[in-house]
Amino acid sequence: MRLFRLSYIRVLFLLMIGLWICNSGNAHPATLSRDSLIDVLHYQFWISLKDSSAEIQAEARIRFIVRKPIQACPLDFDIASTTDATGMHVDEVRYQQETLSYTTSPAQIELHFPRLLSPGDTAEVTIRYHGRPADGLIIGKNMFGEHTYFGDNWPARAHDWLPVHDHPSDKATVDFFVEAPCHDQVIANGRLMERTNLRNGYMLTHWRESVPIPTKVMVIGVAPFAVQYLQPVNSVPIESWVYPENKSQGFLDFSVAPAIVKYFDSLLGPFPYEKLANVQSTTRYGGMENASCIFYDERLISGKQQITLTLAHEIGHQWFGDCVTETDWPHIWLSEAFATFMSEAFAEHAFGKDSLLHILAHDRKLILHYDSLHQTPVINYHARNPEQLLNPDSYQKGAYVLQMLKNMIGDSLFWKGMRTYVQHYRNQNASTEDFIHIMEQVSHRSLEVFFRQWLYRAVNPVLSWYWKYDTIQKTLMLHITQLQPGEAFELPVEIQAWDQKGDSHLFSIHLHQKQQDFTMPCKFLPRRVSLDPTGKILMEQFEQTPADKHKQ
Numbered sequence: 001m002r003l004f005r006l007s008y009i010r011v012l013f014l015l016m017i018g019l020w021i022c023n024s025g026n027a028h029p030a031t032l033s034r035d036s037l038i039d040v041l042h043y044q045f046w047i048s049l050k051d052s053s054a055e056i057q058a059e060a061r062i063r064f065i066v067r068k069p070i071q072a073c074p075l076d077f078d079i080a081s082t083t084d085a086t087g088m089h090v091d092e093v094r095y096q097q098e099t100l101s102y103t104t105s106p107a108q109i110e111l112h113f114p115r116l117l118s119p120g121d122t123a124e125v126t127i128r129y130h131g132r133p134a135d136g137l138i139i140g141k142n143m144f145g146e147h148t149y150f151g152d153n154w155p156a157r158a159h160d161w162l163p164v165h166d167h168p169s170d171k172a173t174v175d176f177f178v179e180a181p182c183h184d185q186v187i188a189n190g191r192l193m194e195r196t197n198l199r200n201g202y203m204l205t206h207w208r209e210s211v212p213i214p215t216k217v218m219v220i221g222v223a224p225f226a227v228q229y230l231q232p233v234n235s236v237p238i239e240s241w242v243y244p245e246n247k248s249q250g251f252l253d254f255s256v257a258p259a260i261v262k263y264f265d266s267l268l269g270p271f272p273y274e275k276l277a278n279v280q281s282t283t284r285y286g287g288m289e290n291a292s293c294i295f296y297d298e299r300l301i302s303g304k305q306q307i308t309l310t311l312a313h314e315i316g317h318q319w320f321g322d323c324v325t326e327t328d329w330p331h332i333w334l335s336e337a338f339a340t341f342m343s344e345a346f347a348e349h350a351f352g353k354d355s356l357l358h359i360l361a362h363d364r365k366l367i368l369h370y371d372s373l374h375q376t377p378v379i380n381y382h383a384r385n386p387e388q389l390l391n392p393d394s395y396q397k398g399a400y401v402l403q404m405l406k407n408m409i410g411d412s413l414f415w416k417g418m419r420t421y422v423q424h425y426r427n428q429n430a431s432t433e434d435f436i437h438i439m440e441q442v443s444h445r446s447l448e449v450f451f452r453q454w455l456y457r458a459v460n461p462v463l464s465w466y467w468k469y470d471t472i473q474k475t476l477m478l479h480i481t482q483l484q485p486g487e488a489f490e491l492p493v494e495i496q497a498w499d500q501k502g503d504s505h506l507f508s509i510h511l512h513q514k515q516q517d518f519t520m521p522c523k524f525l526p527r528r529v530s531l532d533p534t535g536k537i538l539m540e541q542f543e544q545t546p547a548d549k550h551k552q
């Protein structure tokens with residue numbers, strides 16, 4: 001998802017929110033890892049929405065395969081207590097045409113089967129329920145006062161309105177059958193299968209997602225919409241769903257989507273889903289990458305095409321996060337950093353190299369400032385909940401690491417690696433180690449040091465350096481010290497030296513020790529010397545100016 005562009009103040013605000021969530025008695029469980037008893041294959045949800053009511057009537061059919069011998073199986077589900085105004089009430093559970101017994105706790109329903117189920121068995125259960133969702137399905141009024149319903153499941157809020165295995169490692173196909181008032185339209189994941197006027201003021205809409213997706217991006221959106229059908233890209237329909245009140249602005253803002261999909265198709269391989277809808281919504285995030293129906297904060301629509309890079313980020317997620325999903329939350333950079341990187345790739349493609357350099361300069365400051373306050377690595381196993389991982393390490397630093405990897409192995413091998421990774425883990429889950437392994441195979445080199453220092457260390461390089469010129473030997477000498485705590489970083493660094501006329505010469509050096517001296521032949525006395533002039537390396541640097549800089 002996208003949290004608008006992170007400012008320092010917003011970072012601090014997010015951390016406060018993170019702490020609040022940690023400390024709140026109503027916090028969602030920090031399911032940072034899960035030992036699965038089952039693997040859900042398919043969900044079929046029937047959702048009935050009554051006009052102007054906050055209550056839903058629903059039925060869920062869940063087909064799953066058994067992973068470990070079980071007689072009881074828990075599913076995540078927000079169960080209402082007798083005193084709660086919100087939460088779900090279970091009406092009936094059925095299995096093989098029989099009523100099935102179950103027990104409930106505040107965040108789970110446990111199904112009790114009449115016999116032991118063995119690994120490899122498949123089973124289907126039906127749960128009929130009703131209630132007012134406390135979260136997950138946001139029911140309320142949009143900015144124009146219209147009654148709307150929008151799923152907003154990240155990270156594990158699907159179980160506030162759907163009985164599910166609410167973890168990114170369990171991907172499943174899904175059908176949504178939604179009965180909603182005729183004046184609304186319904187968007188959801190996948191392909192539109194049916195729209196029938198029920199002649200009682202309600203419309204039945206059926207969407208089917210035939211590609212397995214995680215529950216965090218499994219949603220419906222119900223509102224009065226204006227819908228525009230754009231030019232398909234490689235036969236994939238592309239649609240804009242916006243509120244009728246700001247139709248022209250919304251259609252204009254979303255009209256860039258085909259160009260983004262076309263560019264990403266060329267880099268990564270085919271778009272993973274049956275269609276792409278960009279949807280104006282009441283999501284709490286700037287953008288939320290729901291598979292094949294991305295939701296954007298309603299207030300972002302301006303008609304000035306100011307959200308093009310937000311679109312690029314969310315569309316990038318369709319490959320990274322949705323199609324190839326992180327195995328667990330500590331690997332969230334495989335989702336957020338990759339989407340951030342794809343938006344940077346589109347910025348360079350559409351607006352030029354300077355646009356990318358501008359973004360990277362901004363991000364470098366943001367990351368270094370954040371990391372000066374928080375000593376956490378990109379792969380952070382100690383976060384107490386997924387929300388804590390929504391920080392510049394997971395977004396901007398991870399994307400910077402991908403930029404450095406691309407610089408190191410070259411564009412051609414880098415994109416070959418990205419395509420291979422998507423192809424290999426298409427519609428499955430992947431870990432950071434899986435990505436590293438693919439990149440090593442494609443580039444035929446060990447990347448162990450590179451990824452260890454950038455993803456698993458909490459510090460960034462800090463360089464102190466000075467240069468001298470030997471007029472007799474005609475050599476440029478550099479002395480570089482790595483000041484950061486711990487071992488030295490291995491860094492390929494460019495040195496640029498300018499002569500008196502303003503022409504420059506580029507040198508390449510390789511840092512691997514805490515203190516190093518370099519001597520390079522240089523025919524002119526430099527007017528100026530710059531270390532890493534285009535900011536390719538994520539680091540802080542200080543140029544010293546010793547009195548003996550010019551040895552005569």
Ligand SMILES: [Zn+2]
Nearest residue numbers: 001002336339
């Ligand atoms: Zn994102």
